[in-house]
Structures are given as structure tokens and as C-alpha cells.
Amino acid sequence: MQSNTVAPFGLLGKIDAVIGRIEIWILGWGITLMAVNTIANVFGRYVFNQSIYFSEELNEFLIVIVTFMGLGYATRKGIHIRMSAIYDALPIKLRKGLMVVIATTTAVVMAVLAWYAFEYVQKVASRGRITPALQLPLYLTYVWVVIGLTLASFQYLLTAIRNLNFADEDVYVSYLEIDSYEDPETASAIKKFQDTAEADK
Template structure:
């Protein structure tokens, strides 16, 4: 892989510039399309969630201290947005290889074995994420059957939880795509966009 195609994550200026651009998957064909679509969904959910939370919090503070009347739904809305940001964030973190790794044994392995282990790790993680997605979906169905609503917003509780299976599904897809990326490429990838490494040698493509 040429130097122009890689980017050190410790180069904060370059990383910030790259973050401003639209994500482009390096996976071929349909896989690349899926990867790009998930990236766009992550970006929209995170951007909308953070902006709405900021606007809601500011409006609530202004209402409380200027008009002596806070927004009655502010706490519930922020709770919904926190759920959305959290579960969109786990997919985003997986895309950028930012989840915590405990890799003392892994790091001692030769490159070929590390590559095999990375494929196994990402596939197993994907299975767990899809499993959690399934359980979360069933939990939402249970909540929907109970008919509970939020006290202030008066919307069904299950609607506030739809981001949980969505986030698990996107994360599972991200790990599955990472496994495929490692199968297709000779290098070892922590995610579809990040080469293996720590701080000084970790590279984002």
C-alpha cells in the first residue's frame, strides 16, 4: 500500500482534515456500498443526536433561568438522544478501530498467525453483535406489547429503544466487513479503514 494511501493517526492535523471529508470505502463492489451506507448512517445519527442534545439542553437552561419555566420533556428527550448516540457510536468506534483491545498474546504472534486471529476475532465479534441485535429486537417487541409510554412525551417506550438493535447490527456489519477486508488484503486491518498498529505505527486508510 502506497504512502499516499495511508495516514498516521498520530498526525492530528491530517486526521482532522480527513475527518472533514466524506468516507470512501476501499472494499470492492457491493461490500463497499454497504460500508459507505453504514458510514453515512453513523454520521447522520451522531451529528443529529449531538446537535439536538445541545439545542435541547441550551433551550432548557434558557427556559429555566430566563423564563422560570424549563422544558417538561427535556430530560426524556436527552435520554433518547443518549441512547441513539451511544449505539451509533459503537459502530463508529468499530469503523475507526477505537474499541479497547487486550492483545498481549496477540502481539507476540507472527504476522500470519496475527492475521488469522484478527479474522477469527472479527467474525466472532460480529456473531456476538448480531446476537445482541436479535435479543435487543425481542426486548423491544416485549416492550411494545406492554404498551408503556413516556410520562412527558407520551410516546411508546419501545420507540426510544430502536437505536439499540440498529447500533448492534451496524457494529456487527462493521466487524464482518473487517473480517472480509482481512481475507481480501495482505495487510492486517483493525477495521475496514485502519491498519494494525499502536499510536506511532497505526495507520488509517
């Protein structure tokens, strides 16, 4: 199931928009740096016969960042995997109620996981361990787990809040994404194809 986006509104909408821009920036740069780092390492290995000594460690660090920042982003966009056979068969109001329960429960689970991750980061930081190649504090790698889980918890909480308005007939899979069978990317591609076909006539 895919979704349609609605315009943000209110204070929560502004906070969500700011978080979204930060997530996109971090994810964009994280993936770009992974690609550049990997290509540079391959180039160095096969052209100069010398690998970049910190390349593997840097990629591991970036994978953690992209994975857990991506968790918050996927939740914000409502593109996470859902098992919805029973949910789809329910009337709109029951679906909204079930979405509130699901989103609230998931928000609590994510918050609990974030708390345990935070405690682990504190333990790692207290031991003063550093990474072998970059010589950076090891806890800087794991702090992104806390950030990602916290953002996911916040997004699920926003989803629950948004669905509390039972006067609104739309069911939201995130704060801004309306639950829908239409795939906006596919619909856009089909429309472009149709426009091009019309222009060629």
C-alpha cells in the same frame, strides 16, 4: 493502536460507505440536538424560571441513540479499545488469523445481543407503553439498541471478511482501517506544525 484508512472497494465497500454516512448524520444531529436541548432548558430555567418539561426525557432518548449508533461507528473506524499485548507479538499472518477469529466471534456475540434486544423491543411494543412527557411509544427508544448492535455485528463481520485475504500483508481492524501504530490525527497535527514553522522562517 491507531489505524490508517484505505479506499473502499466493491459492493461491500459501497454498503459500508452508505452506512458510514448515515451513522455520521445521525450522530451529528443527535449530539447537536442534545446540546441545543440542554442549553435551551438551562436558559429557560434561569431566565424564565420555567424548565422545558420534556427536556430530560428527550436527552435520555438521544443518549441511547448516540451510544448505540456510536458503537457501530467506533467499530467501523476501528477505534474500539483492544487488549493487544499477545496479538502485537505475533507474526503478520497469525495476527490476521487471530483478527478473523476475534472479529467473527464478536460479530456473533453482537448478533445474539441484537436478537435478544429485538425480542425485548417486541415485548415493549406489544404492551403499548408510552413515554410520560413526549407521549411517544416507549419501544422507539429501545429500537436503537437493536440497530446499533446489528450495525456493530455487520462491521465485525466485514472485518473478518477483509482479513481472510492472507496474500495482503496488512491487518485490518475494520473493513477500511489498517492496523497501525501511527496516530493519523497526531501525525497530521505535527505535519501542520512543521509546515507552519517552515513558512515562518
